[in-house]
Amino acid sequence: MIPGRLTKELARICGRDHVIVDRDRLLVYESDALTAYRHRPGAVVLPRTTEEVRRTVQAVVRHGLPIVPRGAGTGLSGGAVALNGAVVIGTARMNRILAIDAPNRRAVLQPGVINAELSAAAAVHGLYYAPDPSSQTACTIGGNVAENSGGPHCLKYGVTSRYVTGLTVVLADGSVVKVGGHGREAPGYDLVGLFVGSEGCFGIATEIEVGLLPVPEGVRTLLGIFDRIEDSGRAVSDIISAGLLPAAMEIIDGPTIRAVEDSVFAAGYPTDAEAALVIEFDGLEAGLDHEAERATRFCFRAGAREVRSARDEEERLALWKGRKKAFGAMGRIAPDLLVQDATVPRTTLPAILKGISEIGNRYNLIVANVFHAGDGNLHPNILFDRRDLDELERVEHASKEIMQLCVDAGGTITGEHGVGLDKKHHMPLIYGPDELDTMWGIRRVFDPGAVMNPGKVLPEETEPSPANPRREPAPGELVGAPAPA
Amino acid sequence: MNKEALTPESTAETREIVLAAREAGSRLLPAGRRTWPRAGGWTRDGGTPVSTSQLDTVHHYEPADLTLTAGAGIGLDRLARIVGPNRQWLPFDAPGSSAGTLGAAVASGTSGPLRTRYGATRDNVLGLEVVTGDGRTLRIGGRVVKNVAGYDLVRLFTGSRGSLGIITRVSVRLFPIPEADETLLFSGGPAEAVSMARTVCTSEVPVAAAELVEGEEVGADRAMVLAVRLLGGPREVEESRRRICAALGTDPWRALHDGESRRFHAARIGWEEGASVVARLAALPDRIDAALAAARACATRANGAQGSAAITADALQGLVRVRASLPDSDSTRLAETLATARRETEALGGSLTLSHAPPEVAARVGWTGSGPETAALTDRIKALFDPDSVLAPRCP
Ligand SMILES: Cc1cc2nc3c(=O)[nH]c(=O)nc-3n(C[C@H](O)[C@H](O)[C@H](O)COP(=O)(O)OP(=O)(O)OC[C@H]3O[C@@H](n4cnc5c(N)ncnc54)[C@H](O)[C@@H]3O)c2cc1C
Numbered sequence: 001m002i003p004g005r006l007t008k009e010l011a012r013i014c015g016r017d018h019v020i021v022d023r024d025r026l027l028v029y030e031s032d033a034l035t036a037y038r039h040r041p042g043a044v045v046l047p048r049t050t051e052e053v054r055r056t057v058q059a060v061v062r063h064g065l066p067i068v069p070r071g072a073g074t075g076l077s078g079g080a081v082a083l084n085g086a087v088v089i090g091t092a093r094m095n096r097i098l099a100i101d102a103p104n105r106r107a108v109l110q111p112g113v114i115n116a117e118l119s120a121a122a123a124v125h126g127l128y129y130a131p132d133p134s135s136q137t138a139c140t141i142g143g144n145v146a147e148n149s150g151g152p153h154c155l156k157y158g159v160t161s162r163y164v165t166g167l168t169v170v171l172a173d174g175s176v177v178k179v180g181g182h183g184r185e186a187p188g189y190d191l192v193g194l195f196v197g198s199e200g201c202f203g204i205a206t207e208i209e210v211g212l213l214p215v216p217e218g219v220r221t222l223l224g225i226f227d228r229i230e231d232s233g234r235a236v237s238d239i240i241s242a243g244l245l246p247a248a249m250e251i252i253d254g255p256t257i258r259a260v261e262d263s264v265f266a267a268g269y270p271t272d273a274e275a276a277l278v279i280e281f282d283g284l285e286a287g288l289d290h291e292a293e294r295a296t297r298f299c300f301r302a303g304a305r306e307v308r309s310a311r312d313e314e315e316r317l318a319l320w321k322g323r324k325k326a327f328g329a330m331g332r333i334a335p336d337l338l339v340q341d342a343t344v345p346r347t348t349l350p351a352i353l354k355g356i357s358e359i360g361n362r363y364n365l366i367v368a369n370v371f372h373a374g375d376g377n378l379h380p381n382i383l384f385d386r387r388d389l390d391e392l393e394r395v396e397h398a399s400k401e402i403m404q405l406c407v408d409a410g411g412t413i414t415g416e417h418g419v420g421l422d423k424k425h426h427m428p429l430i431y432g433p434d435e436l437d438t439m440w441g442i443r444r445v446f447d448p449g450a451v452m453n454p455g456k457v458l459p460e461e462t463e464p465s466p467a468n469p470r471r472e473p474a475p476g477e478l479v480g481a482p483a484p485a
Numbered sequence: 486m487n488k489e490a491l492t493p494e495s496t497a498e499t500r501e502i503v504l505a506a507r508e509a510g511s512r513l514l515p516a517g518r519r520t521w522p523r524a525g526g527w528t529r530d531g532g533t534p535v536s537t538s539q540l541d542t543v544h545h546y547e548p549a550d551l552t553l554t555a556g557a558g559i560g561l562d563r564l565a566r567i568v569g570p571n572r573q574w575l576p577f578d579a580p581g582s583s584a585g586t587l588g589a590a591v592a593s594g595t596s597g598p599l600r601t602r603y604g605a606t607r608d609n610v611l612g613l614e615v616v617t618g619d620g621r622t623l624r625i626g627g628r629v630v631k632n633v634a635g636y637d638l639v640r641l642f643t644g645s646r647g648s649l650g651i652i653t654r655v656s657v658r659l660f661p662i663p664e665a666d667e668t669l670l671f672s673g674g675p676a677e678a679v680s681m682a683r684t685v686c687t688s689e690v691p692v693a694a695a696e697l698v699e700g701e702e703v704g705a706d707r708a709m710v711l712a713v714r715l716l717g718g719p720r721e722v723e724e725s726r727r728r729i730c731a732a733l734g735t736d737p738w739r740a741l742h743d744g745e746s747r748r749f750h751a752a753r754i755g756w757e758e759g760a761s762v763v764a765r766l767a768a769l770p771d772r773i774d775a776a777l778a779a780a781r782a783c784a785t786r787a788n789g790a791q792g793s794a795a796i797t798a799d800a801l802q803g804l805v806r807v808r809a810s811l812p813d814s815d816s817t818r819l820a821e822t823l824a825t826a827r828r829e830t831e832a833l834g835g836s837l838t839l840s841h842a843p844p845e846v847a848a849r850v851g852w853t854g855s856g857p858e859t860a861a862l863t864d865r866i867k868a869l870f871d872p873d874s875v876l877a878p879r880c881p
């Protein structure tokens with residue numbers, strides 16, 4: 001609960017209906033899509049303009065409370081969870097597309113615009129917004145900016161940061177800062193690039209300028225069916241090394257296929273297969289068939305038993321269905337799901353997939369993999385029931401081992417879901433004390449008082465304090481991160 | 486400016502140099518091969534250059550991963566020779582020379598015409614090792630193509646021009662060299678060329694680059710030439726050519742294939758070489774005509790003063806460059822024209838920055854216009870990494 005005086009003040013700024021302090025109504029804001037972490041916010045405020053956000057921030061800070069920005073709450077790392085009674089500033093009402101500038105292929109929008117709605121609005125101009133998280137019908141562009149989200153088609157087109165060209169940001173001190181902007185070669189540091197992926201810890205993005213792309217004229221979609229998951233990993237590696245650049249390459253493993261086929265989302269994938277590989281090419285019609293034929297040959301050479309291809313949009317959606325509905329289907333076979341998000345060098349995929357399956361067997365757990373294979377971005381999902389304490393403990397061990405396996409292969413702990421609350425204690429696996437210390441420093445550049453989304457991204461125990469100040473490197477000392485850059 | 490450079494042979498040695506300078510209160514200037522010594526104003530007189538040219542080892546190259554990690558001092562030309570046999574390349578085409586170093590390309594952070602197709606420099610840097618101004622060795626990012634662990638310090642360092650740290654190691658993403666590489670040259674009058682560029686830039690054909698070049702530079706008898714680069718599979722490129730020609734209602738004046746096309750663009754990278762003044766005018770692509778007019782006024786003034794000047798434009802990105810070489814006595818007159826051009830571009834919502842300028846011109850015009858109001862943030866960032874200002878100054 002927040003002080004009554006603050007509630008009144010917020011109501012004056014945003015309107016009574018847009019300040020939520022009611023216990024029941026706060027329930028939905030207790031977690032994001034990673035429901036393992038639940039904390040009730042002190043209040044939820046839903047401003048509509050940059051100015052309302054600015055005044056809200058000032059009011060909350062004056063009362064000494066922390067702030068958590070929130071989009072649609074589809075995050076998978078606990079990023080939008082409000083710790084210590086923080087006030088959530090939600091962007092649900094900041095959902096207007098301010099401009100679509102077709103000749104310059106850009107759009108300016110408020111942060112609460114849903115990802116898929118931007119593409120839908122741009123479609124009349126023959127344009128679309130390229131980054132396409134699998135949650136795109138629900139997640140907001142503001143959340144995408146904060147997480148630097150990816151998606152299946154980021155293999156060819158790149159992730160969110162490539163498309164964000166300008167931002168208006170409200171900082172913790174109530175200042176409004178504009179960074180970047182299309183058509184400018186802004187001198188100075190790339191503050192837009194630095195803000196993207198800052199997980200709500202630097203400030204609240206209240207206006208976002210993005211680049212759009214022309215909708216590709218043609219698409220070819222393939223589905224390779226494999227008896228061994230390593231073979232599907234090899235097909236991915238072979239296709240990339242041959243110089244082909246598919247728009248997307250996604251793998252769905254045996255346990256996931258069976259979960260999907262057992263559910264209402266059944267997509268017609270063979271249930272005795274150990275992997276299905278969705279491959280998509282897009283671009284001008286000319287040449288697409290040739291590329292699809294080449295990819296098909298690589299699949300067979302790697303051991304595919306069958307390669308299907310879509311002849312029309314309906315068939316295309318059918319081939320994608322197993323991939324798109326994987327998370328939903330898994331939710332039906334186990335009460336709890338731990339979604340991991342490590343990225344590994346593509347060539348290590350076959351070995352890593354084998355390693356993950358061994359770890360799962362050793363701990364007697366179901367690990368289902370569905371992931372962005374072309375980028376080496378894995379999502380091993382551990383299915384479990386948290387009421388079973390023994391199982392819960394095995395999940396924790398297995399999860400840590402999988403993470404270590406990926407890091408040892410030259411990978412990283414998160415490819416797109418962000419660190420948030422969930423992975424902050426894994427940060428020391430990839431960064432040493434100096435890197436973490438510097439990240440604390442950068443956070444303070446934007447937010448000296450640690451008001452914005454405290455308790456996320458960086459492990460507390462690495463926080464420099466008066467007792468444990470910023471470390472000074474000793475002469476002759478050469479420490480860096482454990483893994484070479 | 487021509488002070489003897491220090492050339493550390495390891496990251497540890499680089500760090501010793503920084504710590505010693507910090508201790509002594511002296512100044513350093515991070516550098517590669519020093520082909521762009523004034524670095525758009527991010528420099529100062531005095532200070533010992535520290536060149537990473539000896540840090541040129543390839544630490545990791547796995548062709549099938551399309552990633553490479555090398556010392557910052559590796560030349561872009563050598564890197565191209567290493568990855569070329571696997572039909573791979575690093576499509577960095579910022580102005581400069583192919584002798585420039587990888588670390589400097591990252592530190593400069595500028596991108597060339599291939600940006601629309603492959604992303605900017607910053608989109609293809611995966612990880613860095615840097616020695617900061619306070620003598621820390623940081624390893625940031627990684628060598629995988631997708632990574633959101635922690636705040637994005639890699640992007641902060643990309644384009645920081647030696648003001649935050651010395652980059653010692655770089656991991657980048659490589660791309661397959663497209664099977665077909667074709668450049669179509671269409672010639673026309675100034676207005677006609679802009680209108681052709683507009684048609685190409687808003688068409689559905691995925692062109693890799695579209696540049697406007699003065700006709701006489703490429704031996705055409707019309708005033709301007711639009712160079713449209715097509716990259717991809719042979720069928721895709723052939724179809725793209727057919728559609729571009731149909732959209733423009735004409736065949737190209739010339740078409741360059743593969744080796745010819747690559748050589749044409751390689752030569753364009755060195756377009757600024759030898760010029761005493763180079764200005765970059767950035768505007769939204771649909772205002773490129775106005776930016777071109779402002780640039781043309783500068784060029785005319787320089788030409789009138791017994792100098793020589795040229796303009797070129799990247800139509801996809803709305804970026805116009807003016808290159809001028811003229812007797813020193815006339816540079817102050819050119820400065821007035823540049824100041825006018827800046828006002829005109831800023832009125833369009835764009836900007837004008839100088840990449841090269843003699844000190845007296847830079848002093849009159851200013852390397853950059855009034856930037857966005859982020860000075861407070863920028864100062865704090867600088868202080869975090871280089872509290873004693875041992876390294877290059879931040880953005881002028
Ligand atoms: C089924 C499913 C599939 C998914 N697939 C993908 C995928 O393919 N790729 C992928 O990358 N992710 C995926 N995700 C994760 C998630 O959808 C993304 O991280 C998304 O970007 C979160 O957006 P959101 O609006 O829900 O943000 P939230 O969850 O509300 O917030 C996420 C973070 O952003 C911050 N934030 C939100 N808005 C702002 C703002 N305006 N300014 C500053 N900070 C802000 C919050 O503080 C929080 O730290 C998936 C999630 C689900 C449930």
Ligand SMILES: Cc1cc2nc3c(=O)[nH]c(=O)nc-3n(C[C@H](O)[C@H](O)[C@H](O)COP(=O)(O)OP(=O)(O)OC[C@H]3O[C@@H](n4cnc5c(N)ncnc54)[C@H](O)[C@@H]3O)c2cc1C
Binds near residue numbers: 580
């Ligand atoms: C004629 C010409 C015109 C150019 N025009 C532009 C332009 O308009 N915009 C632009 O961005 N670039 C420009 N460049 C630079 C070019 O894009 C490359 O960055 C350059 O060629 C790199 O060469 P170098 O190794 O000699 O770098 P240098 O000239 O040695 O250094 C260039 C810049 O990078 C910094 N730097 C170099 N190495 C490091 C390092 N290891 N760590 C930290 N900082 C480092 C330097 O401090 C300096 O700011 C131009 C170069 C030339 C020759």
